[in-house]
Amino acid sequence: GNGGVYLALQRSGALHDIKVRGVRYLHCFSVDNALCRPADPKFIGYCLERGADCGNKVVWKSNVEEKVGVFATKNDQTCILEYSEIPERLATQVDESGTPLYGAANICNHFFTTAFIEDQVLRKMRFGYHVANKKIPQADWITGQTVTPTTPNGIKLEKFIFDVLAVSRKPVILEVSRGDEFAPVKNATGQDSAEAAAAYLSAQAVRWASQAGARINGQRNNSICPDMPRLSEISPLLSYEGEGLEHLKGKPLQQPFLLQDPLMPQSLSAEGNSKKRKAAGGNSSELLNPQGCARVSRPRRSCANYA
Incomplete structure (x- = not known):
């Protein structure tokens, strides 16, 4: 498991290097998340304001x-x-509206102070193991052929990065919008796939442009690639979380679009940018417009108690 990261920081000399450089706070994320915001100033600022050693x-x-x-x-x-x-009796509990009671889902997005890692985790933490039941292929004792079991036949012992909560003196939790900050890539197809994550990124780009006052036109560009929906994108070099897009106010924006220059929105339409890309020898059939990726917002909740 990823719980070995702390000893790895110490043994590799990385923690010493971090201290020498004067780094006091670390932002760590251990899931392939297309919507993750590295070094999120709001998250880090929230943790600092609350005096947290772990967030x-x-x-x-x-x-x-x-x-x-x-x-x-x-x-x-x-x-x-x-x-x-x-x-299971706890996992299936819901409130009067049908919302999961134990619902504050860990997305492996953490804040730590370097002092916490050095003084609490490395000096005081004694990691236990989590047991994961696994279906482990094995050799048939008689034929020698590989057999893939249908039920768990072995265990895997794991340590997790979040186990350090046990020695945290002041942990804090910040709930964020799933549609804005969580698009994991864990599956080959369907939910939590690379395709789904790309759709969330595109939906976010359209939402940001719309919130900035742009007039969004079109759903997809069939003249470029009739069988494939198209993706829109706002470069992270242009905007981190939707800021700095004031120049879009009142301007028409044809989907799919790619925004890279704050002074020149680039629309990947058949009549516009695709001709320029083809003239330059590029492939214009790249991007899609997803549907059904509306923003997910939840009211703030406290964590449930587990006895």
Whole structure:
């Protein structure tokens, strides 16, 4: 598991180098998340304002079946219960609106102070192991052929990066919008796939442009690639979280679009940018417009108690 990162920082000399450079705060994310905001100033500022030694971002579970670890408190200490560890009677609890009660989902997005890692984690932490039941291919004792079991036949012992919550003196949790900050890539197809993450990125770009006052036109550009939806994008070099797009106010923007220059929105339309790209020898059939990726917002909630 990724819980070995702390000893790795120490043994490799990276932690010493971090201290020498005067770095006091670390932002760590350990999931392939296309919407992750590295060194998020709002998150880090929130942690500093609250005097936290350890901080965590969460999104609320979409349903009780979603396989994610959730935050809770046990013996007055903040902890994370992995989906494979939480009792079913707790995992399936919902409030009067049908929202999961144990729903503050861990998205592996953490803040740490270097002092916390050095003084609390490395000096005081004694990591236990999490047990994961696995289906492990094995050799048939008689034929020698490889057999893939249909039920778990072995265990995997893991340490997790979030286990350090056990020694945190002041952990904080910040709930964020799933549609704005969580598009994991874990599956080959469907939900949580690279294709789905690209759709979320595109939806975010369209939303940012619209919020900046742009007049968004079109759903897809069939003249370029009739069988493929098209993606829009705003370069992270142009905008980090939707800021700096004032120049779009009142301007028409044809989907799909690619914004890179704050003074010259580039629309990937058949009549516009595609001709320039073809003239330059480029391939204009690249980007898509997703549907059904509306922003997901949740009211702030406190973590449930786990006894």
